[in-house]
Amino acid sequence: MFNRPRLLAPGPVETDPRTALALAAPQIHHRTPEARAALQEARSRLGQLLGGGLEVLITASSGTGAFEAAMVSLLSPGARLVCAEAGKFGERWGKMGEALGYTVDYVRAPWGEVLDPQAVAEAVPGAAALLITHSETATGVLHDLEAIARAARAANPDLLILVDAVTSFAVAELRPQAWDLDAVVSGSQKGVALPPGLGFVALSPRALDHLASGGPRYYFDLARELKSQQKGETAYTPAINLIQALNLSTDRLLALPLEELWAEKARMNAALLAAGEALGCRVFARRPSPAVAALVPPEGVSGKQVSEALKALGARAAAGQDAYKDSMFRISLMGYFDRYDALAVAGLLEDAFSALGQRFERGVAVAAAWQVFAGTQVVGRRT
Amino acid sequence: MFNRPRLLAPGPVETDPRTALALAAPQIHHRTPEARAALQEARSRLGQLLGGGLEVLITASSGTGAFEAAMVSLLSPGARLVCAEAGKFGERWGKMGEALGYTVDYVRAPWGEVLDPQAVAEAVPGAAALLITHSETATGVLHDLEAIARAARAANPDLLILVDAVTSFAVAELRPQAWDLDAVVSGSQKGVALPPGLGFVALSPRALDHLASGGPRYYFDLARELKSQQKGETAYTPAINLIQALNLSTDRLLALPLEELWAEKARMNAALLAAGEALGCRVFARRPSPAVAALVPPEGVSGKQVSEALKALGARAAAGQDAYKDSMFRISLMGYFDRYDALAVAGLLEDAFSALGQRFERGVAVAAAWQVFAGTQVVGRRT
Structure with missing residues (x-):
């Protein structure tokens, strides 16, 4: 037509054609100075989009894989998690926790409604982590993450707050450092407007302290990734073409x-x-x-x-x-x-x-x- | 210069520029007839490159992630695995098994040497699975997988044989059906000459029967992927651009x-x-x-x-x-x-x-x- x-x-989502064209560039090897520089730049740019203060790691997976990486790398087997959900994506993290052997309690709101900070605060004492979706793509709701995180933190100062920011990252107000969030997860095919294939996990200093205490893991071992990515390497083969493209697609976002x-x-x-x-x-x-x-x-x-x-x-x-x-x-x-x-x-x-x-x-x-x-x-x- | x-x-590896250019095409959504057709075609083409008879699933991960998917989807926690290795990549699967809570015994050969079918056969009785690398990229050795699999199968008819075919897939003689292999794993940045970002797992009928008995898993749940991918869907967002490109890059291979x-x-x-x-x-x-x-x-x-x-x-x-x-x-x-x-x-x-x-x-x-x-x-x- x-x-x-x-x-x-x-x-x-749609990609800037100039970014898309870069995906057709000749393949580079990921163990080269050029690739190391691209990875470090991408981690830095993603960190800037979060306002700084977090350590950003990149996975070769969708955002769901990146969320799993955060969960298994930070949380001991059997730990009790609170899943605050009001839609299909929020629900996913609870199911993931159950599948991976954690004990999951739920705080729910009907689809289309917002999660109640007070209800979350009442659920988190004694829990190791809160799993929460910032922008619930299934309902179009932006939960008041700032208020929820503040209430949850007051009720449990040691809580790890794991945030699905898949569709809020680089789209909605999101201040992980000010809001005291511990793991902020997204993926490439959303706000940064790339094809799918990259996951992002930004970790707070508190989360970094927990990297030794996670569960059984191999591909999604963020302790190992941290060690590698701080040197511009990755533990396994990265989706380097998308990482290079990210350094173009984020130009437009970081210009503001x-x-x-x-x-x-x-x-x-x-x-x-x-x-x-x-x-x-x-x-x-x-x-x-x-x-x-x-x-x-x-x-x-x-x-x-x-x-x-x-x-x-x-x-x-x-x-x-x-x-x-x-x-x-x-x-x-x-x-x-x-x-x-x-x-x-x-x-x-x-x-x-x-x-x-x-x-x-x-x-x-x-x-x-x-x-x-x-x-x-x-x-x-x-x- | x-x-x-x-x-x-x-x-x-280098990609055909015509394939690379296709990566710059406008983004499509993965829940569309076009995307479903591309996934089914890709699965079929990968199956043809293995000579048929296996069910091929595609992951959004590197080949290492795909191997993890095979392991956690087929093998119960605590199962005893035999890792036959003579190089860095063969060794990886044993380390992965240990990290994920399996008991791993090793059959080793020095780097540059070949694995002995008889030694493998002696190790596998009572084991749930054999982990083996076909083409050991670290040493340049092609192990005699046919002989090893035959010896191992004779020693343990119920054995699941999990093969790292990362660099042998579409490169070296590999006949999973004739050799009675159960999971054959590769990735996109090798024989099929695409950028990195896709993993492949081909499963035998015996492996399909084991999909209910795997360990804790979520992102890498091949039982769930099987159900989805048979309908042209994926459980989570696929790297659809690479899947589309695969249907171009494999033209040249399947012409022979x-x-x-x-x-x-x-x-x-x-x-x-x-x-x-x-x-x-x-x-x-x-x-x-x-x-x-x-x-x-x-x-x-x-x-x-x-x-x-x-x-x-x-x-x-x-x-x-x-x-x-x-x-x-x-x-x-x-x-x-x-x-x-x-x-x-x-x-x-x-x-x-x-x-x-x-x-x-x-x-x-x-x-x-x-x-x-x-x-x-x-x-x-x-x-």
Whole structure:
């Protein structure tokens, strides 16, 4: 079709074509000064995106593998963990803990709702770790990690706080040092806008002190990785091509102060939500994450129908997950997008809803999306 | 420099530029018909390169991660394993088994020597599994896997035979079905000539029967992957870009009957060895693997000096490993190379040895390399 394809899923996301092209560069060996420099630069850039103060390690795996690396490297077998969850991804870490032989207690909230800091604080005394998802991609909720971590830390000063920041990393406000987080995990196909294949784990000094006390592990042994990666090496063959590409894709993110990056990402997502609301959708998340807009279509329209109508226009949205498979659709500008793409998506939504027989004043979603940016500076404008 | 760079390490290897360029293609989502078709095609192609009869699963990890997946998915905690090793990579699987809580007995041979089938057969009664490296990249030895597997199977019919085929897959004769192997592991940056980031595990029917009895696992749960990958899905985000690229890079390999591919790869490596011998080097491996030529330079020259002299000419060789770091150098045409590249490498070796003050008749290594192909058909010639 004439329309160009648009990947609007909450990961994998679109990559800057200049970054993508670098993936076609001749293969380098990972035991070379060039590769060591690339790894050190990538670790440093990821650390900057977290505001500094943590030790960043990179795995050749998805983010799920990186979370497993944090868990098995920091926590002794049989330890009691508290999993705070309100969605499919939060739930995953509890299942992982159970599969790997830990004792897991749950603090839950319904999908779309936020986790209660007080409930978490009541659960963590005596626990070795808290497992928590910052941006729940399944529901579009950004949990108040700062408040939850503060309450949990007050209730258990020795607690290790392991954070799934898969879709909040380089997207939402995230201050691991100020919030006293211990392991912050993400992956390459989200905020840093690369193809999938890299996991990231950022460790606090407290976490580093626990590296000797983890469980049985080999591929995901972060104690060994730390020793290697501090020298620019990795214990096993790294996905070096993606590491090189990361040093290009993060240029655009690091050109802005973190606060500006977070604010613009939040506005871009707010614009998607505003466009959806203008078309009669309901915002599913109590506290929306800037990583993904989860929208419930008006009565009589299913999420699947919206996804299909968008697909007919060339755009790839995500459906809901599990019980919400048909009742919502999810769209995201987490990747290589800017504020003007929010207008394009608003236009796509209007045409999709129109094709589904919905009636509204033409331009209403586009105007609502555009209004979000009114009075704000264009971010990173060249002068 | 005017010379073009040549990556002659035994992995990562050079990639076909057409395959590399495909890595720059727009990102696709992995939950799409296009991605499902790519995964199924990749699994099928990898299966064909093994001669069929096995179920191939793909991991987002290096080959080491894929080996861990096989181990934890097939073997119960505390099981006794026999690790047959004669080099750094063979040794790794024993260390992995110990780290993951198995009991490991070793059958060893000195570096450069071959493993004795009879010694392995004597060790395996009562063991749950044999861990063995087919092509030992550290020493350049191709172990006689067929004979070892036959002897081991006779001594213990229920044995699971887990094979590190990281550098033999699509390079050396490897017949998992005929040889009755249970798990055959490799990775993307070797014979299939892709960037690193994918692991492969091919499982026999016997192995599939053991998927319920493995140890604690989550990211590397092959039972779960099997269920997903049979539907073209993966349990967690796959490195889909590399999977798509694999379906291009394997075109060239599958265009030949396996026997021709293996024979040509063996000739190409034999040509490297012949070139080295013509310059006074000693072949380190008792039974050379077609994946890598491990050469001991003549008296007075170190492996490191040869590597440095090659580097000055633009070519990247590998040093020896561990105790053999300085005493050998390793070169490989495992990746996107053909027989004529063996001549180029022979020429590079002549100029490198000449720069190191060695005296020999000009052309002697090139002639020796070329002589290896005398009387053989050009492989896959277009008609």
